[in-house]
Amino acid sequence: MDKFTKLTGIAAPMPLVNIDTDMIIPKQFLKTIQRSGLGKNLFDELRYDAAGNENPDFVLNQPAYRASEIIVAGDNFGCGSSREHAPWALLDFGIRCVISTSFADIFYNNCFKNGILPIVMPQEVVDVLMDDARRGSNARITVDLEEMKVVTSDGQEFPFTLDPFRRHCLLNGLDDIGLTMEKSSAIDGFEAKMETARPWI
Known part of the structure; x- marks a missing residue:
């Protein structure tokens, strides 16, 4: 999993709630269990019409936002079913951070397992970030996980909080497998002891 330390990128405004x-x-x-290839179908029913043509009104189809790495969203982002394909699709498109006033719990947890930073901010802060995002590709937002702050294109800084363990995992690019591999020497030592103590196993 890629590390997340500091990101400066285009933020797409998506004020829809739920x-x-x-x-x-x-x-x-x-149907796929592959994490790659889903980006082209991200927000499929909003991005394309029934014939498969792009909807020019949808934000990610607009020239200024095609390379977005951040989404500033309305309340309760990621609600519904528990599909891990949702963060897979976001990440495959290029989204590394979503900022909202609230997230559905399962989606929120799945983001961290896939290297996406979900940030919860008060409504008044999200409103400022949403307005900044509406300025287009020249107005780039900075998300600094090391300093725990979001900085607007004109320099306004907004601190955020995050569970220290989740912050550690993102900063070091550790998913569940990576966390296990951090203990590889202890695991190897245990297996060596078991082989000596119980060779019949």
Whole structure:
């Protein structure tokens, strides 16, 4: 998993509330167990019409936001079913951070397992960030996980809080497998002792 330390990128404004996981990645794309390739179907029903043509009104189809790495979203982002394909699709598109006033618990947890930083901010701060994001690709937002702050394109700074363990995992690029591998020497030592003590196993 890629480390997350500091990101300066284009933020896409998505003020809709209750953006659920079926909106993020519709159910027909859940047949794969591959984490790659889902970015093209991110927000599929919003991005494309029935014939597969791009909807020019959808924010990620607009030239200024095609390379977005941050989403500033409405309340309750990621609600609905528990599909891990939702953060897979976001990450495959290039989204590394989502800022909202609240997230659904399962989606929130799945983000950390996939290298995405979900940040909870008060409504008044999200409003400022949403306004900044609406300025387009020249207004880049900085998300600094080391300093625990979000900085707008004009220099306004907003601190955020995060569980220290989750922060450690993102800063060091540790998913569940990575956390296990941190204990590899202890695991190897245990297995060596077991082989000596119980060779019949």
